[in-house]
Amino acid sequence: MARIYEYQSKNLLKKGGVPTPQGEVASTPEEARAVAERIGRPVVIKMQVWVTGRAGLGGIQFADSPEEAEAKARELLGKKVKNFVVDRILVEEKLDIEAEYFAGLVIDDAQKCPLLVFSSVGGTGIEEIARTHPEKITKMPVDILAGLREYQVRNLIRKTGITGKPLVQLSSLLTRFYKVAHAYDARSAEMNPLVLTRDGKIYAADCHFTVDDYAVFRHPDLGIEVAREFDRPPTELEKIAYQVEEKDHRGTFYFLQMIDEVSPQDLAIGFNGAGGGGSMMSMDAVLGRGFKLANYCDTSGNPAAAKVYRAAKIILSQPHIKGYFASGSGVASQEQYHSARGLVKAFYEEQLEIPGVIRLGGNFEEKAIEILGTYLKGIPGEVEGYGRDDSPEFCARRMEELIHAGESLGHRVRSIEVLSPPAERYSFEILTGNLFIDQDKCRDCQSKGCVEACTAGILAIEDGRAALAISREDAKRGKCTECLACEIFCKFHEQDAIFIHLPIPGLKEYRDSLINGLDPASDLGKDR
Amino acid sequence: MVWIPRRISGRIGKAMSILVDAASRVLVQGITGREGMVRTQLMKDYGTTVVAGVTPGKGGQNVCDVPVYDSVEEAWQASGPLDISVVFVPAMLVKNAALEAIAAGIKLVVIVPDRVPILDVLEIARFADIKGARFVGPNTLGLVSPGKAVLGMIGGRAESAREWFRPGPVGVTSRSGGMTSAISYYLTEAGIGQSTIVHVGGDAVVGMSHPEVVASFQEDEQTRLIVMFGEIGTTQEERVADLIENGNVTKPVVAYIGGKAAKSGTRFSHAGAIVEGTRGSHASKVERLQAVGVQVVDSIADIPQVAAQLLDSMGGKNE
Numbered sequence: 086m087a088r089i090y091e092y093q094s095k096n097l098l099k100k101g102g103v104p105t106p107q108g109e110v111a112s113t114p115e116e117a118r119a120v121a122e123r124i125g126r127p128v129v130i131k132m133q134v135w136v137t138g139r140a141g142l143g144g145i146q147f148a149d150s151p152e153e154a155e156a157k158a159r160e161l162l163g164k165k166v167k168n169f170v171v172d173r174i175l176v177e178e179k180l181d182i183e184a185e186y187f188a189g190l191v192i193d194d195a196q197k198c199p200l201l202v203f204s205s206v207g208g209t210g211i212e213e214i215a216r217t218h219p220e221k222i223t224k225m226p227v228d229i230l231a232g233l234r235e236y237q238v239r240n241l242i243r244k245t246g247i248t249g250k251p252l253v254q255l256s257s258l259l260t261r262f263y264k265v266a267h268a269y270d271a272r273s274a275e276m277n278p279l280v281l282t283r284d285g286k287i288y289a290a291d292c293h294f295t296v297d298d299y300a301v302f303r304h305p306d307l308g309i310e311v312a313r314e315f316d317r318p319p320t321e322l323e324k325i326a327y328q329v330e331e332k333d334h335r336g337t338f339y340f341l342q343m344i345d346e347v348s349p350q351d352l353a354i355g356f357n358g359a360g361g362g363g364s365m366m367s368m369d370a371v372l373g374r375g376f377k378l379a380n381y382c383d384t385s386g387n388p389a390a391a392k393v394y395r396a397a398k399i400i401l402s403q404p405h406i407k408g409y410f411a412s413g414s415g416v417a418s419q420e421q422y423h424s425a426r427g428l429v430k431a432f433y434e435e436q437l438e439i440p441g442v443i444r445l446g447g448n449f450e451e452k453a454i455e456i457l458g459t460y461l462k463g464i465p466g467e468v469e470g471y472g473r474d475d476s477p478e479f480c481a482r483r484m485e486e487l488i489h490a491g492e493s494l495g496h497r498v499r500s501i502e503v504l505s506p507p508a509e510r511y512s513f514e515i516l517t518g519n520l521f522i523d524q525d526k527c528r529d530c531q532s533k534g535c536v537e538a539c540t541a542g543i544l545a546i547e548d549g550r551a552a553l554a555i556s557r558e559d560a561k562r563g564k565c566t567e568c569l570a571c572e573i574f575c576k577f578h579e580q581d582a583i584f585i586h587l588p589i590p591g592l593k594e595y596r597d598s599l600i601n602g603l604d605p606a607s608d609l610g611k612d613r
Numbered sequence: 614m615v616w617i618p619r620r621i622s623g624r625i626g627k628a629m630s631i632l633v634d635a636a637s638r639v640l641v642q643g644i645t646g647r648e649g650m651v652r653t654q655l656m657k658d659y660g661t662t663v664v665a666g667v668t669p670g671k672g673g674q675n676v677c678d679v680p681v682y683d684s685v686e687e688a689w690q691a692s693g694p695l696d697i698s699v700v701f702v703p704a705m706l707v708k709n710a711a712l713e714a715i716a717a718g719i720k721l722v723v724i725v726p727d728r729v730p731i732l733d734v735l736e737i738a739r740f741a742d743i744k745g746a747r748f749v750g751p752n753t754l755g756l757v758s759p760g761k762a763v764l765g766m767i768g769g770r771a772e773s774a775r776e777w778f779r780p781g782p783v784g785v786t787s788r789s790g791g792m793t794s795a796i797s798y799y800l801t802e803a804g805i806g807q808s809t810i811v812h813v814g815g816d817a818v819v820g821m822s823h824p825e826v827v828a829s830f831q832e833d834e835q836t837r838l839i840v841m842f843g844e845i846g847t848t849q850e851e852r853v854a855d856l857i858e859n860g861n862v863t864k865p866v867v868a869y870i871g872g873k874a875a876k877s878g879t880r881f882s883h884a885g886a887i888v889e890g891t892r893g894s895h896a897s898k899v900e901r902l903q904a905v906g907v908q909v910v911d912s913i914a915d916i917p918q919v920a921a922q923l924l925d926s927m928g929g930k931n932e
């Protein structure tokens with residue numbers, strides 16, 4: 086559930102014909118003053134952060150004059166509230182309150198429909214009121230195909246005892262509220278309070294929308310950077326990871342950092358799970374041995390080897406982690422050698438120094454474990470592969486033993502070398518990168534084994550040199566499955582002639598800033 | 614090595630499993646895509662009767678010897694009747710594909726893709742309701758009736774699926790894809806077979822959720838015991854408890870609820886809290902299930918043993 090700010094929600098409501106208090110967002114005290122001047126009446130100043138109970142945290146202030154508004158804004162801006170630094174505030178006219186209501190829209194998983202909830206009392210403590218005065222709350226399922234009709238809402242609100250003009254106003258307002266929420270794929274939406282003013286008008290004085298993560302693509306206008314529920318703004322590394330997921334829909338890649346900054350003393354592990362249930366079980370096993378998790382990561386749903394490679398590179402952008410632990414359900418339906426190859430390429434490039442325990446149980450697990458065992462012998466770190474008959478608990482114990490056996494001070498993040506093969510090097514584009522073949526080396530090659538390694542069958546030998554057997558367009562469109570088999574074969578069994586370049590935008594800059602001891606947020610530019 | 618089910622014939626072989634049978638006529642939507650092609654072959658290898666595929670614009674082709682049509686209606690006219698559709702189209706096209714299948718008269722749709730917008734799922738659910746159809750997923754690995762047929766991608770290679778899943782008396786329903794296979798595999802290892810294994814899908818709203826699947830197992834002749842892998846969030850497990858409490862489900866249920874360690878985030882929506890109350894938490898689910906006599910185990914590894922004990926106490930064989 087991607088959250089949007091109160092002021093954004095209000096802009097959507099306004100566009101949909103739901104009245105909101107006059108106001109504007111500001112990010113400097115001077116702007117706040119200017120807004121207050123335009124309003125020309127006493128104002129309320131509200132910090133724009135994703136936390137509940139803002140009033141109790143001092144995040145809602147009142148001002149009678151533009152000067153006071155400026156001073157209050159100065160107090161609020163830059164303040165640290167839970168995981169947020171306040172960088173914008175909403176300056177609005179102060180309402181003259183006669184009555185407060187509550188309206189919300191949620192999705193009912195049992196009835197499989199939107200559920201409209203209305204309460205004749207609103208404001209803080211609404212959950213308490215729901216418990217003590219259930220008669221003040223009414224709710225109704227909405228037929229998503231037919232939409233919501235004004236008369237249905239009128240019948241709903243009537244049950245709480247509201248009559249007269251407010252009944253008519255509220256019915257029409259809630260019908261429009263539903264339309265806005267539906268149009269923006271709201272996962273949840275609420276207006277609390279809805280305020281009836283002494284001059285008889287009704288406004289959405291506060292409101293919150295969360296947008297369905299899977300529908301964010303339909304609403305580029307909302308400017309949601311990372312379509313996921315966070316109780317804090319996403320980190321730079323999370324944003325980089327999210328871009329990888331956005332650009333490659335083969336399987337799922339989810340990445341979340343669990344520790345702000347891993348210190349050299351932390352017993353923190355880089356975690357690479359697969360599937361929600363299996364990941365949870367595996368995390369429990371690691372936590373059970375007294376480790377912390379630097380991150381949560383899920384690569385499942387049959388991701389391409391290239392995607393697992395990128396996930397590993399991102400996990401290995403966290404300094405000081407003591408080990409790399411990968412484990413899913415243990416009985417995965419996906420072909421596990423894809424994940425194995427992705428990890429091999431990443432670990433090899435990184436020359437991994439920390440130990441890794443990789444539990445790849447499932448289809449073709451024997452082959453997956455063999456790939457890890459065969460190709461990771463040459464790196465400094467110890468990497469062990471396990472299958473479905475090895476429990477997560479056993480694997481977590483191996484992780485512990487390997488970490489204690491080694492003297493490793495934790496992972497050192499390396500810079501990413503900029504790739505510059507000679508311009509005349511044979512290459513072709515693939516779905517998310519480029520494949521280079523140093524064809525001169527093929528002359529010394531006995532086996533020409535890349536052709537057989539490529540199960541997609543897109544490589545062939547021409548004049549004794551490996552080349553593409555299909556059109557460049559087809560290779561780019563996905564006929565090259567980015568399985569990495571050709572590169573790994575040629576690297577370890579032949580002439581190391583193939584290089585598959587899989588860029589991760591922003592990762593080099595991120596790592597360099599870490600290495601230079603800079604705050605990655607400071608030079609990459611924040612969201613505005 | 615190909616494993617041959619020992620009791621594929623006889624009572625078990627002939628009775629219709631809850632959702633699919635070897636004779637069920639299956640359509641694949643998105644058959645020419647990356648997943649569609651691979652999974653069609655694997656389903657056929659296992660014994661599923663795939664009779665047609667649909668990819669708009671690719672009518673006239675063949676994929677794994679299966680004819681491809683431009684629409685479900687056309688597929689039905691040429692290769693029908695069709696019992697089931699398995700959907701492998703990109704997430705943003707799922708709604709249209711599922712509505713098309715249901716409109717054409719298909720009564721069971723298995724929606725494999727992940728990331729389907731939730732309002733699209735609600736529309737599919739409403740339309741399925743009107744048309745008397747059902748769907749599994751989205752975000753499901755699918756389902757398998759061991760020795761009969763597989764729908765979706767569960768089990769992977771037919772060879773693995775045959776090794777991991779064997780016919781027997783336990784109905785498995787799970788919200789985690791990987792764990793669906795893991796639990797079933799551990800049961801098989803312990804010599805206990807499965808009637809049907811369903812991954813209901815990982816999303817907040819799914820077509821057939823735990824209560825619907827459990828109710829089907831109650832009606833199923835082959836199923837004598839039900840194993841449920843639950844998770845925090847949604848009200849699915851609580852609704853299974855309701856079914857047991859009302860006497861609608863009388864077969865024994867063994868359950869595991871994942872997500873104990875997950876920190877319960879501060880809930881952002883008041884409306885959600887008003888509607889759901891404390892339902893959805895780990896404690897709520899465990900308490901509710903235990904109160905109605907469900908055996909809730911602390912570790913997945915305990916499931917085979919508890920299942921064996923319950924089956925023994927009911928008498929009869931495990932396969």
Ligand code: SF4
Binds near residue numbers: 532534579581583
């Ligand atoms: S295996 Fe490597 S060296 Fe041999 S032909 Fe293929 S690319 Fe060339």
Ligand code: SF4
Binds near residue numbers: 538564566
């Ligand atoms: S060329 Fe073939 S082997 Fe190499 S990555 Fe592409 S599909 Fe895989």
